[in-house]
Amino acid sequence: MTIIWLTLLAVYLLAFFARYFSVPDPLGPALVRPNRLLAFGVAAVLIVVAGLRNNIGDTFFYMHAYEVNDFSWHAILQQKDIGFSIFEKMLKSYTDDPQALVFLIALITDLFLVLALYRYSRLFEVAVYLFITSGAFIVSMNGMRQYLAAAILFWATRYLLRNDWKRYMLIVLLAAVFHQSALIMIPIYFLVRRKAWTRSSFLLLAVAILIVLGFNQFQGLLFAALQDTSYGVYQDFQEGGANILRVIFYVIPLVVAYIGRDRLRELNPQIDVFVNMSLIGAALMIIATQNWIFARMAIYFSLYQIVLVSWTILVFRRKDQKLIYLLLSAVYLAYFFYENVITLNIQYRSDYITWFR
DSSP: OOHHHHHHHHHHHHHHHHHTTOOOTTTSTTTTEEEHHHHHHHHHHHHHHHHHHOOSTHHHHHHHHHOOOOHHHHHHEEEEEEEHHHHHHHTTTTTOOOHHHHHHHHHHHHHHHHHHHHHOOHHHHHHHHHHTTTSSHHHHHHHHHHHHHHHHHHHHHHHHHTTTTTHHHHHHHHHHTTOOOOGHHHHHHHHHHTTTTSHHHHHHHHHHHHHHHHHHHHHHHHHHTTTTTTEEEEEEEOOOOOOHHHHHHHHHHHHHHHTTTHHHHHHHHHTTHHHHHHHHHHHHHHHHHHTTTTHHHTTTHHHHHHHHHHGGGGGGGGGHHHHHHHHHHHHHHHHHHHHIISSOOOOBBSSSOOOEE
């Protein structure tokens, strides 16, 4: 974990000074534009650390599959997510080194993520800090294909905010060739552009709670619908649900956003999209207390919550904002330590970054 702690320190400092040397951006929703060179440094650190790992989550299996799989067109066409297999085939024509696969995925994923955080977060360093301490950075190294698709769609938020549905749908289809679950964003596009905190918002949370109460019946219907997709294999998995602590971390920012909803709209007229995305993520996490697979679907929405949290600090009175900033930082740091050191005991290994073990 030493490398991860150093990564957290490095990217926070780079992002902090990027905002410190920011310039006004009257055309952008965040109203300020952090220093581009320092923001690029944030992306570079994340890319190098994620790209040079050889463990965490299913990284080993991706690397092993890259070495032994048959990348003939016949084999590729048998896959459900053929885009990723084509990507591997193209890369294989240049190198047999599986580290190249991991590095390229990290390059695309983390670059798109930082570009979106740079553009939409109000406090850039808070968003970057939360990206790591909320566990999103670790998750991005576990489930590489899905997070790649999520990063592409997160970057495409610009089209969602502009109501440019044609381009957004094209990008959804592109992301779906890497992971079919990205198709969920097609109906989501039409849901999240509505005003937040309407009856439909509370109905969504109510439905999530009802699903939890009647989960056995819901699970049967769901997996019957998903049996021919890449998620169908999870029907027989019995690995429990998501930690209730994670659910709390999804819900609390929404409570603050609700209380300060008018102030948030004054600060950012487009904030409703991020609130609605966060609401859907919270609903999925509530359901995930019954089966962890729903937490995987929440990946697409957790990134929007990071942006939302970076705005909620400004809801408080100016004299209280520093205290909230420090309190938020401390709470997420404690959560990160509990989740990844105590509970999961994450160990970072690399054949290239060997200064700390």
